[in-house]
Amino acid sequence: MNDILLGLAEAARRVVTLDPDLVEITRLSMAVTLSATAIASLIGLPLGAWIAVHRFRARRLVIAILNALMGLPPVVVGLFVYVLFSRSGPLGVLGLLFTPTAMVIAQVIIITPIVASIAHQAVRDLWADYHDLLISLHASRWQRIGALLWDGRRALMTASLAGFGRAIGEVGAIMIVGGNIDHSTRVLTTAIALETGKGNFDLALALGFVLIALAVLVNLAIHYGTRTERSSRW
Amino acid sequence: MVAAILPLVLDEIVLRRQGRRILGPVSLNVEAGGITILMGPNGSGKTSLLRAMHGLERLSAGSLHWRVPEIETRARQAFVFQSPIVLRRSVVDNIAYPLILDGMSRKAARALAAARAEEVGLGELLGRPAQVISGGEKQKLALARALMREPEVLFLDEPCANLDPRAMRDIETILRKAADAGTKIVMSTHDSGQARRLAQDILFLCDGRVIEAAPSDAFFALPKTPEARAHINGDLLP
Secondary structure, three states: OHHHHHHHHHHHHHHHHOOOHHHHHHHHHHHHHHHHHHHHHHHHHHHHHHHHHHOOHHHHHHHHHHHHHOOOOOOHHHHHHHHHHOOOOHHHOOOOOOOOHHHHHHHHHHHHHHHHHHHHHHHHHHHHHHHHHHHOOOOOOHHHHHHHHHHOHHHHHHHHHHHHHHHHHOHHHHHHHHHOOOOOOOHHHHHHHHHHHHHHHHHHHHHHHHHHHHHHHHHHHHHHHHHOOOOOOO | OOOOOOOEEEEEEEEEEOOEEEOOOOOOOOOOOOOEEEEOOOOHHHHHHHHHHHHOOOOOOEEEEEOOOOOHHHHHHHEOOOOOOOOOOEEEHHHHHHHHHHHOOOOHHHHHHHEEEEEEEHHEEEEEEEEOOOOOHHHHHHHHHOOOOOEEEEEEEEEOOOHHHHHHHHHHHHHHHHHOOEEEEEOOOOHHHHHHHHHEEEEEEOOEEEEEEEHHHHHOOOOOOOHHHHHHOOOOOO
C-alpha cells in the first residue's frame, strides 16, 4: 500500500514539474501508439467492412483467422519483426531495427486484426439493416462500404479505441524490436518493466499511473470530440 | 431521347427457397402508366413478386425482360420497403443519398432533397436524425428518397401497413402525384379500400400465382375467383 501511495505521489510530482524524462517517453509512447492506431485503422476498418459486404468462398476462414489473430502473442510478433529487420534478415537493409518505426510496425501487426475484427462485427449488423436499401439504390461496392463506414463511425471508433488500448499497454513486442534504448526507443511500458527490474517500484508505479491516465484521457477526448453518449444521437 | 424502360415482361418466373416454391410460375406484362396493385392473402407471394421485378431476388426459373438492357433500368426504378429502411443520418441526408450516389455534390443534392422533403411534409424535420422520427414520417422519407431519381417505375411493398389514416392519406396523395407525373406505381396492399381508391389494375395472388388480373373496377365489381371474392368480402378462409 505504501508503494502505491509513493507511486501516486511520485507520479504527481513528475507530472507537475514536467519531468523531462517523463515528457520524452510519454511523447514517444503517444507517437508510436497513435501512429500504429491510425495505420491499423486505415487498414482494419475498410477490411472489416469489406469482409462484411463481400461474399467469397474463403470468407468464413478469413473471419476465423482474423478472430484468432486477435490473440496474437506480442512476443511472437516482436520476434517475427526482429528477424525480418535484423541485419541478416530480408529487410535488414532498411536499418529499422531498434527504431520507433519498427515499434510501430510491430504494433500495427498486433492491433490490425483487433480493429478489423471488431469493425467486421459492427459493420455486419449495420449491413443487415442496410442491405436491401443499398442494393435497391444500386450503390457500388465501394459506395456500400463508404456508407457503412460513415454511418457506423461511432461503433468503428470503438474498434480503433480497442486497438489503441491494446497498443498503449503493449510491452513484449516493442521491447524486442525497440530495445528499450534510453532517449531513443524507451516508452512508458518498457520503462515500467526496466524500473520494476531495478526495484524502483515507486517510479515504476508512477509511470504506470501516467500510462493509465493517458489511456483514459485519450478515450475521453475522442468520446467528447465525437459527441457519443449524448441524447438524441444514434 | 432516352427509351422508356417499360413494359416489363415476366415470362414464367419462379422463385424457390430451400426447395420450396414461394412464387410462380408467373407471366405478366407491366405496362407504363397508372397504378397497379397486388392483392392477396399473407404468404401469397406479393412481396416476392415485387422484389423479383425489382431485381432483389435471383430467379429459380423463367426470365424477366425490360424494354432496355437491365443495367440501364437500375437507376430508373425504385423500391419502398414495408419497414422503411433509414440511414443513420439526418432526414435531408437520407433523401439526398441517391443523388449523392449518382455523383451530385452534397450541397446541390441537399437543396433538391430539401425541396422534396417540403413536398412530402417533412420540411420541418430536415436536420433531425432519421432514426428518431415517427413510423409515418419514416415511410414518407423512404418515399421521398425513392422519388429523388424520378424513377419510371416505383415498387412499394405495403407502404401504409401500420400507418394511421392521416399518414395513409398523405402517402396516397404523394403516390397519386407521382403517378400523374408519369411514374408507374406497382404496390402491394392488404387494404381493399386503398386498392379501390388508387388502383387502375389489380393483380390478385394466391399461393404464389397470379390467379386474377383485371382493371380495378371490374375486379371489385365482379371478382372471377372464389379466393378473390372471399378476400374482398373479408371472409375468413380455412
